[in-house]
Amino acid sequence: MGDALFAAIRDIDRVAKKQRTCSAKTAQYLSQMEDEIRAAKAKLEKSASREEKKRLLKELHDKLLTLRLPGQIEDKQKEFYGSVSRLGKSVDKHFKSESFGDRETNLDDELLDKVIANHFFREGEPQLGQTFCEEANVSVSEDLKQSFLDMHVVVSELKNHNVLPALEWVKEKREEERASPLEFKLHSMQFLRLLGSQGCKVALNYARTNLSQFANTHMLEIRQLMGCLLYHNNIARSPYKELLSEMHWETLRHTFVRECCSTMGQACESPLLVASAAGSLAIPTLAKFATVMGKKQDWTTMEQLPVEIDLGHEFTFYSIFACPISRDQASRDDPPMMLLCGHVLSKQSVTKLNKSNSKPFKCPYCPSEQKFSDCVEISF
Incomplete structure (x- = not known):
């Protein structure tokens, strides 16, 4: 499967390269035709006699025929569409259709449509989600749509290393007076930002105001942050340079999305993505089992899968x-x-x-x- 996938990717890259070449050549030929027509037009405007205009038009016609510009454009288009046609054959060759049984399921089509629509909104594609809802005739609550939209606004700010909207959200959702680990991480990243941009004094005041409440639960991390004060001029070359890694921002965004979805009563991961990923891992094993067993054993009628499929700990819920x-x-x-x-x-x-x-x-x-x-x- 992996070799077939890489072979298909190589074929796609070749078609993409052919498309870029075709596009560039077509633009070049059209530009050349435009230049010839403009030059002929300028001469026609200066000519007075009817015979002179006929002669100029005939010269333009003959020159375009000599250059074969329309024909060259057509040839390039045919060459490109030939590549596209061969790509389809290549995909059919590398990904052979394998039938390994049809298991009847009582699939709720309306529920599946709702899962797909929900996926679009949670992935930050509200226009696509709304269009799908209209065409599939399903509905997603306006509150849920707005919650997902607000979530992605905060995630976009986190991508720009701005933690203030996320902090506002955490404080609004905070239960009673208990601070969450996410809130500590947000304050930590803000402390590092202030230390790098505004210096020790501003960062230290921020730490006294916002990090002291976490002393009982995150003292080790706070000590590391305080150690950064000694290297404020060049933290990137200090023993604490790992704290500036972009990986922390990525983890922060993922943690925020999980907490946000949990607050909304939604799964932390997209159910559609989880089901698709699990299916893609299981299908090769089932296909191999069906090929080996042939008609001796019909797995589609069994209560349990006939073979053990290890999907990994990330699929253990x-x-x-x-x-x-x-x-x-x-x-x-x-x-x-x-x-x-x-x-x-x-x-x-x-x-x-x-x-x-x-x-x-x-x-x-x-x-x-x-x-x-x-x-x-x-x-x-």
Whole structure:
């Protein structure tokens, strides 16, 4: 898949290069035609006799035919569209269509449209989102639209290293009198900005006013910031130069978006992006499984995926229980069961331990004994 993708990118780059060449040559030929026509027009305005004008027009016509400018423009266009046509064939060649089963799902089309519309607004594309809402006949609340719009206004300011709008938002959303880690990070970045632009005195006064409230929770970070005062003339060459890294601003923007979405009751990551990314990781494995198994096993009728697909920790949104005895993950058919002693095993493992329904069985991890009826099915 990776090799095919890089090959397709190379083909696209070639077509883009051909398009730029075609555009430049076409502009050159049109400019040359314009110069010839303007020169002929100037001569026509000066000529008095009808025969002279006819002669000048014939000369212009013959010259344009000799230069073949329209023909050259047409040739370049044909060459470019030929490249575009070959690109389509190249994509078909590198990305072969693979069918590995059609699983019927009760997909809610209206819900999917709302997720797509929500994605456009949360990504800072209100015009695109509004157009989609009108064409798909779905609605997103005006309050949510405005909240996303306000969020991106603050994010834009953070890209310009202006933390004041973000600080105003944090103070407005602050619960009671408790300061958040985001607020500390914003004050820290503002302190560094003031230190670099207005000097030690202004930065120190700012720290006394805004950083002292975080002394109990962020003392180590505050000490590092105070150490920057010794190198205020050239922090970039100091032991604290890492604090000026652009990575901190990127992390700050990401943290702000997460807190803002959490305040709005929205997922921290776009559900559409998460689902698309997870699907793109799972599809190659499923396609390979379908190719190997052929018609022997139809995975589309199974309750669970036939193979384990590791999507990485970034796609883990809830706890996963694995039985300490069988090492299998819990499922709808094999849920976790809690014993009287508090230890948790899978239902299948408890069933194997409970050889006789009338007699109690012993927990494999402690001396506690219990019957199958004493075990409680739990949900995470």
